[in-house]
Amino acid sequence: MHETPAAAAMIACSRPVLLAILLTLAPPRPQRRSPKSLPEQPLMSAAFDLYTKLKHTSSDEERAEVIAQAFDALEARFPQLTDLATQGHVREAELRLQKEIKEVEARLQKDIKELEARLQKDIKALELQIKEVDARLQERISQLEVSLHQALAAQTRWLIGGLAILGVVLKLADVLIGP
Numbered sequence: 001m002h003e004t005p006a007a008a009a010m011i012a013c014s015r016p017v018l019l020a021i022l023l024t025l026a027p028p029r030p031q032r033r034s035p036k037s038l039p040e041q042p043l044m045s046a047a048f049d050l051y052t053k054l055k056h057t058s059s060d061e062e063r064a065e066v067i068a069q070a071f072d073a074l075e076a077r078f079p080q081l082t083d084l085a086t087q088g089h090v091r092e093a094e095l096r097l098q099k100e101i102k103e104v105e106a107r108l109q110k111d112i113k114e115l116e117a118r119l120q121k122d123i124k125a126l127e128l129q130i131k132e133v134d135a136r137l138q139e140r141i142s143q144l145e146v147s148l149h150q151a152l153a154a155q156t157r158w159l160i161g162g163l164a165i166l167g168v169v170l171k172l173a174d175v176l177i178g179p
Contacts (some may be wrong), residue, residue: 050070054066
């Protein structure tokens with residue numbers, strides 16, 4: 001008898017997996033509109049057929065063939081099942097994404113610390129430049145104050161000298177013009 005990989009896998013599978021397959025193969029029950037409106041139909045489905053066939057088989061090879069046929073029927077009925085992610089695939093993807101998120105967070109934290117250090121360095125350099133400019137301005141202001149005082153002193157001397165000369169000239173004129 002020809003044994004497919006699906007059949008070999010089903011021989012090794014546990015009862016919960018087989019039960020899940022049986023429930024998946026079963027056609028959906030019609031939704032009830034009210035408890036008394038529809039009588040319940042007897043469940044004669046692919047799941048029951050699979051159960052019956054498995055119950056009446058005597059060898060593992062026959063069971064494997066029946067299970068393989070059930071898988072084929074399941075894949076024919078639901079072709080999108082092969083595209084569905086299993087819980088393991090989802091968990092694996094979730095763990096991979098969590099790892100990537102942690103790597104990105106670590107990289108961002110490193111970049112942030114480097115940026116903060118660079119900004120602190122730039123801030124200190126700017127503070128130093130500001131202090132240098134402030135010192136130059138203070139020196140220039142001091143020089144201007146000294147120059148201003150010197151100019152005021154020179155003007156004051158010139159004014160006093162001019163007044164003294166004027167006083168002397170007036171005194172000479174008074175002496176020359178006489179009383």
